[in-house]
Amino acid sequence: MFFLLRWTVYFLSFYFLTMLSLFALHTYLPKPPQIFGFIARSMAAYITLIICAAYGTIASAILKPLGLHYKYAQWTTAKAFKHLGKYTMGVEFEIIDDGEQILNNTRPAVFVINHQTELDVLLLGWIWPLYCSVTAKKSLRNIPFLGWYMTLSGTVYIDRVDRSAARKAFEGAAMTMREKRQSVAIFPEGTRSYSIEPMLLPFKKGAFHLAVQGGVDIVPVVAENYSAVLSPKARRFNSGTIRVKVLDPISTKGLTSTDVDKLTQDTREKMLNAITSMAQDSKSQSSLSRKKDS
Template structure:
């Protein structure tokens, strides 16, 4: 055990030294290669995730003993990632209008968000309300610290291969939402888009079936395209502020009275409204960039 612990310390020491070296070279070289900044900030992001997941494992276990894990487990870790990530990654999400009030004052709801890159973990840190869980693919359960934390915190793991197991998981989530007034966060695209333009992948229907089954509203969240901050394909990772807005359709989208037959229309309608907001944010961002160029 001691030998394993020593190797872990060696790895963390080497990892941290490599990260700091990349940061230093990127900061002080006259014309540093872009890849240095990408490596440094990516390593910092993953280290931040590991630290917060380790903290989350301890916090969730403690909160579970106290019977408070459904209320605070994900929220406390999300806030830790938010505040730590501001300094270790250098990225902030700017929540527009009354978005925080909508997220914090409606419960239970199904919160859906567009899924761009791994940096969406940072997005969750900024929007996460209390009394909220998440759905995730089953394979994440086996990842050290992260999987342990998510299991203890009450995440709903979905087996994408076994449809019957996925349906059972959603049934359990719907019951928890009704009984514990527990909200759930889902990325309906199902995977990261890595897009450099404002766009959405086709939506999977699980989030909408869950909302209808539980009889709870849907709160869409749209983050502007942030490829100017993180572009994995171009190996670019900068610091910056990403605007975030809540999309409201007659406030949170109601689902009471809807049935499975309404899910297709609900999915299409919600995606279209989110895409309209995403494209509007893109146009506004482009206009602001042009204004800044003219002023300079």
């Protein structure tokens, strides 16, 4: 036990020393290689995730016997990641217009969010409402701390290989939504796009079937393309502020499974229009800023 503890201390000391050294080089060198900032912030992101997952595991274990895990477990962990990540990664998300009001006053709902990179986990921390859980692929359940936390906090696991198991998971989630007025957050693209342009991958229909089965609203959430902040392909990870737009809820009242295709297409179109509009707005603001500077 002492041997394991000692080597854990050695590893963490080396980890933090390396991370802080890279941050220092990235900050103080006249023209530092971009990779220094990328590695430093990536290391900061991973250690922040581990710390918050450990906290979430403990918090969920305490809240579950009290019957409060559905309300608070994922919310409190998300907010911890938000506040800690603001300092360790230097990244913030700004919810524009009436987004906060929609997030906090729409319950239950299926929140559908565009999926760009691993930084979307931090995005969840900024938008997470009470009484909400996330869906995740089944393999994440076996990851230490993160998997323990997700299981204890009420995550809906989806088996992407076994469709019948996936349908049962969605049926269970729909029942929980109706009985406990529990919301669910889903990335309908199913995988990260890693795009440097404002775009969306094709949507999978599970989120929309779930909303129709549960008879709840769909709330589209769009983060602007943030490849200037994080782009794993370009080995770029900078500090910055990313805007998020929460669109008006889309009712599923009276809809059936035959309406899911159109519902999926319409929602995707609205989200794509929003992300494109945000990109155009950013370009206009940049042009005005350059004109003022000149």
